[in-house]
Amino acid sequence: MKILSIFISPLLALTIGLLFLGISRKITARIHWRYGPPVIQPLIDVIRSFSQKSISHGPFFDFGIILSLTSSIVLIFFLPIGNFYAMTSGGLIAFLYLMLLGPFGIALSSAASGNPNSSIGVSRKFLLALAYEVPLLLVLLAVMTHFNTISLVEIVNIQASTGMAFCSWALILPGVAYFLILPAILGVRPFEIVSAPQEISSGPVAEFGGKHLAFYTLQHALQLFVGLALFVDIFLGGGTLFGLLNPIAGTVWALILGVIIFLIKMLIVLIIGLFINAVFPRFRIEQAMQYLWKWPTLIAFIGLVIVVLIN
Amino acid sequence: MTYAVSKKGNINMELLKQKLLSGFNGLDIQLRDDQRMFISTEKESILSLLSYLKNEGYEHLALISCNDWINQEKFELVYILSAYMADDNHYQEKEKRSIILKTNISRKVAKFMTITNIFNSAEPYERELHEMFGIIFEGHPRLTPLMLEREYEVPPFRKDFDSQNYVDNTFGKIPSIAERKEGTK
Amino acid sequence: MDRNQIRKWLKNLGKMANKYSFHVVYFCTGCGIIEIPPSITTRWDAERFGIIPVATPRQANLFLITGYVSTKTLKAIIRTYEQMPEPKYTVAFGSCPINGGMYYDSYNTITSLDKYIPVDGYIAGCMPRPEAVFIGVTHLWKLIDMDKADGYKRYREDYTLYRANQEQLFGELGWPPLFQNEKYKYSNSQQTI
Numbered sequence: 001m002k003i004l005s006i007f008i009s010p011l012l013a014l015t016i017g018l019l020f021l022g023i024s025r026k027i028t029a030r031i032h033w034r035y036g037p038p039v040i041q042p043l044i045d046v047i048r049s050f051s052q053k054s055i056s057h058g059p060f061f062d063f064g065i066i067l068s069l070t071s072s073i074v075l076i077f078f079l080p081i082g083n084f085y086a087m088t089s090g091g092l093i094a095f096l097y098l099m100l101l102g103p104f105g106i107a108l109s110s111a112a113s114g115n116p117n118s119s120i121g122v123s124r125k126f127l128l129a130l131a132y133e134v135p136l137l138l139v140l141l142a143v144m145t146h147f148n149t150i151s152l153v154e155i156v157n158i159q160a161s162t163g164m165a166f167c168s169w170a171l172i173l174p175g176v177a178y179f180l181i182l183p184a185i186l187g188v189r190p191f192e193i194v195s196a197p198q199e200i201s202s203g204p205v206a207e208f209g210g211k212h213l214a215f216y217t218l219q220h221a222l223q224l225f226v227g228l229a230l231f232v233d234i235f236l237g238g239g240t241l242f243g244l245l246n247p248i249a250g251t252v253w254a255l256i257l258g259v260i261i262f263l264i265k266m267l268i269v270l271i272i273g274l275f276i277n278a279v280f281p282r283f284r285i286e287q288a289m290q291y292l293w294k295w296p297t298l299i300a301f302i303g304l305v306i307v308v309l310i311n
Numbered sequence: 312m313t314y315a316v317s318k319k320g321n322i323n324m325e326l327l328k329q330k331l332l333s334g335f336n337g338l339d340i341q342l343r344d345d346q347r348m349f350i351s352t353e354k355e356s357i358l359s360l361l362s363y364l365k366n367e368g369y370e371h372l373a374l375i376s377c378n379d380w381i382n383q384e385k386f387e388l389v390y391i392l393s394a395y396m397a398d399d400n401h402y403q404e405k406e407k408r409s410i411i412l413k414t415n416i417s418r419k420v421a422k423f424m425t426i427t428n429i430f431n432s433a434e435p436y437e438r439e440l441h442e443m444f445g446i447i448f449e450g451h452p453r454l455t456p457l458m459l460e461r462e463y464e465v466p467p468f469r470k471d472f473d474s475q476n477y478v479d480n481t482f483g484k485i486p487s488i489a490e491r492k493e494g495t496k
Numbered sequence: 497m498d499r500n501q502i503r504k505w506l507k508n509l510g511k512m513a514n515k516y517s518f519h520v521v522y523f524c525t526g527c528g529i530i531e532i533p534p535s536i537t538t539r540w541d542a543e544r545f546g547i548i549p550v551a552t553p554r555q556a557n558l559f560l561i562t563g564y565v566s567t568k569t570l571k572a573i574i575r576t577y578e579q580m581p582e583p584k585y586t587v588a589f590g591s592c593p594i595n596g597g598m599y600y601d602s603y604n605t606i607t608s609l610d611k612y613i614p615v616d617g618y619i620a621g622c623m624p625r626p627e628a629v630f631i632g633v634t635h636l637w638k639l640i641d642m643d644k645a646d647g648y649k650r651y652r653e654d655y656t657l658y659r660a661n662q663e664q665l666f667g668e669l670g671w672p673p674l675f676q677n678e679k680y681k682y683s684n685s686q687q688t689i
Binding site for chain 2: 567568596600601602603604606607608610611614650654657658660661664665
């Protein structure tokens with residue numbers, strides 16, 4: 001079971017991540033009243049990037065992007081997708097540590113490339129990470145206090161019996177706070193500050209071409225997957241459906257249905273985020289920091305107080 | 312620092328015309344539609360005329376241009392001024408007044424005084440005239456080419472610059488890749 | 497459009513991916529830049545074909561030269577073209593890169609772009625409409641299928657000749673040669689016309 005998970009989880013995450021990138025381009029195009037590319041377009045882009053000769057700026061340039069992609073794949077192991085989970089120890093704490101290794105790898109590559117646009121992009125990336133980490137930590141602290149555990153698998157299993165955490169009185173406010181900072185974690189508008197093509201020539205990835213660009217697209221797809229999957233796991237009871245699947249637990253059908261329910265929940269969250277993405281312009285970095293340190297932090301803090309008082 | 316712009320000033324072009332005719336000699340002034348004044352003058356009195364008009368409120372140097380009268384062997388420099396009217400809140404764009412000054416300088420020895428002491432914004436206009444017509448402005452702080460990168464024997468905007476000849480001699484002489492291949496093979 | 501024929505994909509993965517994912521360098525030469533935003537926005541949607549503009553030449557594989565090319569722009573075009581990773585394709589818009597167009601006797605614009613960088617195809621017009629742009633892209637697909645869109649290979653093989661042309665126009669170039677090969681030797685005394 002674990003061996004199966006170790007093989008299936010990253011593949012599933014990569015495919016679904018690329019598919020979600022394609023779905024987001026298609027839905028954004030339909031909102032703009034045009035047709036849009038086919039849903040597998042990011043896969044074609046990745047194949048084309050692999051077939052191009054890449055230009056290297058030194059050993060750290062190659063190493064950084066590989067570090068970033070590897071850390072994203074390792075992060076997938078800690079995430080329960082339906083009933084597939086590979087690592088049960090560590091839970092949310094290990095998750096938080098590994099989430100910052102992806103941007104760190106890209107920052108290493110960008111610094112090695114020597115482009116001034118890349119350095120502006122990297123500074124924006126770290127400022128944005130600093131801005132959304134504060135409400136994120138408060139939300140996760142509230143969740144860990146409420147469920148009394150740090151393991152994601154147990155959080156999902158508890159929600160199977162007691163219903164979705166988003167609908168419970170204790171965790172509605174942290175849920176709302178997490179939903180408000182979700183665009184910043186995913187890097188969609190209005191928080192598309194890091195890779196702003198018109199302002200800073202694509203930011204940190206200004207010098208990526210060929211294979212490096214292919215790895216970056218895969219890492220971007222994985223980051224999208226991880227951001228959505230964490231929300232679905234913690235607040236929407238990913239993989240379980242109000243305890244309806246308990247009778248058939250342990251069979252192959254339960255596995256497959258669990259994954260399908262997980263993906264449908266992720267799709268719903270993605271589509272709601274896309275409706276905001278398609279019509280908003282971009283914030284400036286200081287506006288984003290002011291917003292992220294004001295309202296979501298406040299809501300998450302009140303949520304944390306309520307959770308501590310209830311328990 | 313505001314000069315005497317405004318309503319009581321020289322909105323009335325007739326008044327300005329009388330003042331100029333009484334103050335300077337050798338001017339030839341025409342008024343058209345009460346909005347544009349054309350002044351033709353000798354080149355020696357340009358600087359004093361420009362300072363006087365700037366004091367009267369015409370602080371905006373809109374353009375310096377040049378016409379090449381090759382048959383009469385002279386360059387005709389054209390200075391266009393207008394007033395900002397910063398004090399007047401009800402100033403409409405269609406009421407804009409402009410003054411157009413024209414002088415002649417010789418074509419063979421194309422030299423003139425710079426007006427950057429009076430109007431600082433004349434610097435790029437005079438650089439452009441220098442690289443396109445070959446007029447040297449004495450006293451200009453930086454008379455380097457503004458837009459072009461190549462050297463031309465005859466400055467490009469003069470009427471005796473043969474552009475087709477120039478294109479044939481520079482861009483036309485460069486062979487295509489197939490021709491170069493045959494040549495080296 | 498054979499994007500949904502799986503058998504062709506399995507036969508020749510790299511070629512099909514190169515065809516259906518054109519990332520255009522958003523380099524705005526001349527007059528034709530006014531025709532690019534209508535092509536990529538809602539009314540004549542170019543994203544259906546997989547065409548999307550990107551901000552840097554390192555991520556791109558299609559270079560559109562839209563309009564006249566002055567000598568200053570030509571330096572920037574050569575530097576941008578040399579930064580793109582291979583395989584790359586160049587398409588020239590309008591009649592100015594073909595033979596000088598409206599500016600055939602100008603003191604500052606070049607008359608034929610093919611002498612300085614290799615051009616795979618031309619789209620005639622002054623400026624071409626967005627429908628002409630799409631027809632040009634489908635012709636480029638056919639050329640890629642037949643292996644005739646080999647501008648980048650020609651640039652690599654004949655690099656000394658291209659560089660000789662560039663140096664004859666500009667005098668001294670500020671950047672070192674991109675490829676070092678000695679296939680065609682040339683000397684400045686051989687003017688081949």
